[in-house]
Amino acid sequence: MKDFSRTKTIFSLIGIFIYKGSGYTNQTMKKIYLLFKPHLLVLLCCLGLNSCWKLRGHYGGPKSFEPVERLVRPTDVALPTGYKIEAIAQGLTYPTALTFDDNGDIYVTEAGYSYGEVWTQPRLLRLETGGKTTIVATGEENGPWSGLTFFRDAFYVSEGGTKQSGRILKITRDGEVTPLVQNLPSSGDHFTTGPVISPDGYLYFGQGTATNSGVVGPDNYQFGWLKRNPDFHDIPCQDxxxxxxxxxxDNPLTPDTKDKTVTGPFSKFGTPATAGQVIKGQLPCSGAIMRLPVAGGNLELVAWGFRNPFGMAFGPGNTLFVTDNGYDTRGSRPIYGSGDYLWAIKPGTWYGWPDYSDGNPLNTSDYETGKQDPKFILAKHPNKPPKPAATLGVHSSANGLDFSTNTSFGHVGEAFIAEFGDQAPNVGRIYGPVGYKVVRVNPTNGVIQDFAVNKGRVNGPASMQKHGGLERPIAVQFDPNGEALYVVDFGIMPITEEGESPRKGTGVVWKITREVNR
Amino acid sequence: MKNTYSLTGFSLFFGVAVILLAAGCGSARRSEPLRGPLTLNEQLQRGQIVFMNNCHKCHPGGEAGVGPSINNVPLTKGILKFRVRSKAFLLGLGRMPSFKKHEISRQELNDLVRYIKVLKKHKEDLPTATL
Incomplete structure (x- = not known):
């Protein structure tokens, strides 16, 4: 189901221009039209065949979670000269993160939940030689388990909290699960993420926002959570x-399809706000980086004003870097053209959500949509938001990241970022698939370079290319020596007209190594 | 006046037609894994940073994203500069914002356009800094 409305509009306007601008009579215009009619048809045909100039729509097909056969063929992935890629595990269901224990053994989390409203059992798996897996621990139906790290003989997992609330879990080697943090506001669009542990023993984690841009709306009903949890909304970290x-x-919570409701920011669905209304800040809160001692202790706010701070890693100078998924063009307050970001974290700073993107105010024509121009919803802003270290593609879904530290792999000091790929058209219209690859980023100048991409005339997931390359990279992790980069590939998840269709058993773990010195 | 308007209209029409037809001719992909590393001199490095700060998010690496691909479209330096500066492209069509001089200076615009042209011509193993 392709959308050619833009193409039609272009031709209509060109026609109108020729007609209005020429000053010809109707009779003359008719002659001109007959003269150029064949050319217009040729042009329309070219546009129809040309992927560069048409807006991409749904993949088509019914929504299904059933496993499909996934072709895995490393030669379909293009890498810079001297690097090679291999698949070391296949058949995983919604894998999200990877870590190593102190023996160098590899562990992977399976999420237990995916967009599309499908729940499976969250699992922590050890990867054995030959691609087999051993279950270390399982979780409740409260996924997704979105992040994983290992520190001093224990695993730490971020649990998304779709059914209850977000948590940080400590898991022993024998599979005993203990919550380290609970009751995180993680029942909305975005989940509890991270964690990463600093050299001084603090566990840092992210908490995504409930909504796209601060307002609960029908898009959240389509996600599924508004029906389950109609009182849920974003919580600010400070007043x-x-x-x-x-x-x-529209009010999807009532059977009347014509029913309307009014909702204010940081309020539950159907509750309007008033000018000057103060919303009290709380901890834990939405759109924030928080931390606590890994041994246990009080929760602290590190920074806030993020939207979906998904991946985090300590980079050069022990600075914490975080990837952040920018606004979508959806919901009651849609925002156009907001990129994804790599932030260098300065403690105590507000990073701009829900009124800024890229350090720029949203109340400009750059971010406007046909539906409603974004205006500030906060009367005062805590600080002028900083500029990001890098701005990644709009809707690329820049997720997990890690830094290269070994000259034998190369690009020391650069961030490698897994781009999950767009969820268009549900998040906004695009001209071509965005993401579905691994990029490397120089955090000092913001230059982004492709590192692992699918071969083909255009970018896109392997299932679209009909080959055996990357599908949806969600996490990257260097091994303890920094000699190999592991890429966690979530698996096949097309966007159908009924929503996301994540296919079970299609997740893959890839390993990238450098074969020769350049 | 009629002749002037008609000439403008038809010139624009055929200009658009040529651009659109040419846009279908080739892939927009130019990145290192597919085309090899791009060698950049100092000006091109500056242009690359301007591109990353302003263009990459909608045209990742010059490929299609939330905006159309630009690597496979035959735009002259003049048209590229006009497009960056002016919001009204194709009589107001197009969603791309304009970038004023306080956002992208004249020197930065020169560097940016040079980088875009070199990126467009990038072929595997071809030293591009001298293009």
Missing amino acids: ITLTGQNFES
Whole structure:
């Protein structure tokens, strides 16, 4: 189901211009039209065949979670000269993260939940030689388990909390699961993420926002959680004052399809806000990086004003870097053209959500949509948001990251980032698939280079290319020596007209090594 | 006046037609894994940073994203500069914002356009800094 509305609009406007601008009579215009009619058809045909100029729509097909056969063929992945890639595990269901224990053994989390509203059992698996797996621990139906790290003989897992609430779990080698942090506001669009542990023994984790841009709306009903949890909304980390802007939308919680409701920012669905209204800050909160001693202790706020701070790693100078998924063009307050970001974290800083993107205010024409121009919803901003270390593709879903530290692999000091890939058209229209690859980023100048991409005339997931390359990279992790980069590939997840269709048993773990010195 | 308007209209029409037809001719992919490393002199390195700060998010590596691909479209330096500066492209069509001089200076624009042209011509193992 391709969308050619833009193409039609272009031709209509070109026609109108020729007609209006020429000053010809109707009779003359008719002659011109007949003269150029064949050319217009040729042009339309070219546009129809040309992927560069058409807006990409749904993949098509019914929504299904059933496993499909996934072709895995490393030669379909292009890498810089001197590097090679191999698949070391296949058949995983929604894998999300990878870590190593102090013996160098490899462990992987399976999420237990995916967009599309499908729950399976979250699992911590040890990868054995030959691609087999051994179950270390299992979780409750409260996924997704979105992140994993190992520290001093224990695993630490971020649990998304779709059914209850977000948690950070400590898991022993024999599979005993103990919550380290509970009741995180993780029942919305975005989940509890991370964790990563600093050299001084603090566990840092992220908490994504409930909504796209601060307002609960029908898009959250489509996600599924508004129906399950109609009182849920975003929580600020510090006291905020609202401008009083409200948003009218359909009310999917009532059977009347014509029913409308009005919702304010940081409020539950159907609850309007007032100008000057103060929303009290809390901890834990939405869109934040928080930390606590890994041995246990009080929760602390590190930084806030993020949207979906998914991946995190300590980079050069022991600076914490975080990937952040930018706004979508959806919901009651859609935002156009917001990239994904790599942030260098300065403690105590507000990074701009829900009124800034890329350090720029949203109340400009750059971010406007046909539906509603974004205006500030906060009357005062805690600080001027900083600029990101790098700006990645709009809707690329920049997720897991890690830094190269070994000259034998190369690109020391650069961040390697897994781009999960777009969820268009549900997040906004695009001209071509975005993401579905691994990029490397120089955090000092923001230059982004492709590192592992699928071969083909255009970018896109392997299932679209009909070959055996990358599908949806979600995490990257260097081994303890920094000599190999492991890529966790979530698996096949097309966007159908009924929503996300994540296929079980299609996850893969890839390993990239450098064969020769350049 | 009629002749002037008609000439403008038809010139634009055929200009658009040529661009659109040419846009279908080739792949926009130019990145290192597919085409090899791109050798950049100092000006091109500056242009690359301007590209990353302003263009990459909608045209990742010059490929299609939330905006159309630009690596496989035959745009002259003049058109590229006009497109960057002016929001009204194709009579107001197009979603791309304009970038004023306080956002991208004249020197930065020169560097950016040079980088885009070199990126477009990038072929495997071809030293490009001298293009």
